[in-house]
Amino acid sequence: MIVPVLLLILLALSVAGFFLGRKKASAVAKSAGGRHKLHSRPNYYGIVTGLWCCLPAFFLFLLWLIFEQRIVTSLVIADLPPTLQQLPRERLVLIVQDIRNLATGNIVSGEITPEMRDAAAHFLELQDIGTMITSVLVLVVALAGILFFYRRITPELRARNQVEIVIKSLLIVCSTIAIFTTVGIVLSVLYEAIRFFRHVPVTDFLFGLEWSPQMAIREEQVGSSGAFGAVPVFAGTLLISAIAMMVAVPVGLLSAIFLSEYADKKIRAVVKPLLEILAGVPTVVYGFFAALVVAPSIRAVGSQIGLDVSSESALAAGLVMGIMIIPFVSSLSDDVINAVPQSLRDGAYSVGATRSETVKHVLIPAALPGIVGGILLAVSRAIGETMIVVMAAGLSANLTANPLQAVTTVTVQIVTLLVGDQEFDSPKTLAAFALGLVLFIGTLLLNIIALTVVRKYRERYE
């Protein structure tokens, strides 16, 4: 409860600092001979005062929030009775966890001993003392900040530049978040994947032909080791993506060509928003549609003509995924086709080519790099798509090229392995991260190639 109160007080102090600083600046200016003697406008002096009040105090507070648990826990452990302290490390960790739960009023897993009750009380007490000390410190630092800057305000002080430096550093920090996200993804996935590869060799994972990650609980049971050969999973991913591309590329490309070369304004005004709706439908809706409508109807048609279609066939998932990607392909191709200079079209028409000949022999060759880049991006999307396959594709890893059978994909496996209970020391859970690593690297390569191709292409006509 004390945290928001403290933050509010800090905010109030900063606002007070702002007004104080501004007033002082005005006063200083007056005694120096007018507003124009001041380097910056009075508001800037106020802002700097406010910043001096809140920034150092806030960092101090943040430090406390980060280290609070660790400090308090180590103090509690140090004060535990010696009988408990001599326990092996794992037991001790469990007991500390229980103490913490006891203190915060959560459910405690083990039985509660009087020592633990004492320790929990001690924990709370230490926490209170720590919070008190920090609160006082934070407020002192905030006031000291105001005082420090208040006394330094002179007409020569370059307050505006100081404010701008702070804002600019803030902007830089914000723009580096993208880097941190990438680094975070790489590190987190890589770390768990390496732990996985300690259990299962990389070559077994990448080239093994059998995938059955369900591990038995007891050692002596059959299949207790699990099988982590990911080739069937990769093959299933590629099969579904291929089906999706077979739907999306022709339909998307032809729609884009029709819209940019044939359709008049009215049709474009109607069709483009419709395609945008198709693009805006959440993937979970497509997944529901695939499982509810498409898969049963494909099965029904299959049984009519005497084919045995699995109820979770790759065809259904791929088809619906293709529908999902149509607007993606069409908008990307629309962009690149429109970027082809009009002079190329005019040249083709002037030698007597029909529209379709212009498209086939002039526009598409000219726009090919852009179209290929767009298709690669679409492939990367198909590979990474999750909800459609989770809801409409199967779980069993079949190594097959038959689109009527059930296959599984990388994303499906990640979801099934990670939803529910996770044990971060079993290869079953860690396998998800290894698959995630493959997925990330695969899509990253596709994206890099696609983005370079598209950029090169754009530069050619700009």
Place this chain on the structure above:
Amino acid sequence: MSSQKEQRPVAGNRGYIRQKKERTIDIVSRRLAQRYRKEKRFKLYGLFSIILSTVFLAVLLTSIVSNGYSAFFQTYIKLDVTLESTMLDRENLGKSDFQGIIKQSITKLYPEVADRKSKRELYALFSSGAAFQLRETVMKNPGLVGKTIPYWVPADDDVDMLMKGHSKRGVPENERRLDDRQLGWIDKLVDQNRIEKKFNVTFFTAGDSREPELAGIWGAVKGSFFTLLVTLALSFPIGIAAAVYLEEFAPKNLATDFIEVNINNLAAVPSIVFGLLGLAVFLNFFGMPRSTSLVGGLVLMLMTLPTIIIASRAALKAVPPSIREAALGVGSSKMQMVSNHVLPLALPGMLTGTIIGMAQALGETAPLLMIGMVAFIVDIPGGFTDPAAVMPVQIYLWADSPERAFLERTSAAIMVLLAFLIMMNAVAVIMRRRFEKRW
């Protein structure tokens, strides 16, 4: 073409010239009809693919609407509930046996049903949540104690499905969810005008439930709201700040190039990978609570950030340089130029990009599965650190349920979600139209 070649004399150049020359115009005219046919065919292919996409969209929407519209109504059964003061403790109303009262009023309707097994079958026609609802009504209005009131209780989902015609009476008894005796009881209710379809308020006010007739989307809507609030509060300022720096201040060097490559790549990274990041970093490393809007919002923030940055940069690029030059010319600093002149002009474009990013985040499911937002959560979340579901995840969970009644509820939830999305996109389009300036 090939047949022409064969006719050509082999005598070489001289013989070729001597033969009566076919004029180019003849070749062209001969092929003209064929070329026009090709042209027509190509145009038809284009038209066909457009029609195909629209048909897909139409089938998708109609299948969802036709499955889901009936979920907005729910079958209710009227009972004459006698709130006997002997069964209700005025001091301690909350703990009284409302289940017993409901059962009593049911038995009053069917005095002929006596043995235990039949009674259980009879009670199964009524929602198990009836007692809770009665309890709430009486708690709100303690004056009812001692009176007999007509009270509408929700019917069990099997009855609901029967009344809506989703499950048929014609099928053999052992394949039906309701046996012949239960159908007879329902017919009696119909005869007495005690059964009626009413607007399904529960669907919009309740949280998740194992019983379809008691399940609602309000919990998921609130979860989505909290999650998106976290996402918006973080990604909007951070995205704009990053875009402003990269577009207005950043020097052209290796570091900024690297940032740019990173942003473009992140925009195309599969969303589930962000879920892995959230699981490993936010949950395992920082120890944040699972299944909460806070963590969900953080993950979605990382995911939508590239979209917002890219859109904001485009909006900044669209502001003409003359404005910047004018501001610098009258002596403002670069920061003043950006904050007083460029940013206000680019803001509508940035907001549009943000709304589109938020719409994306609202429909996202996969990364949230990774951070444990798939739990079965009955309580309606009241804050950022409460366990919560979001709408797409709720749809996913219901889609997995075997009951027929959840099918229509899933479709109805999809309709609500799509309505939100269309609304957001419409706002974005309107804003673009109203505020976009072309210089």
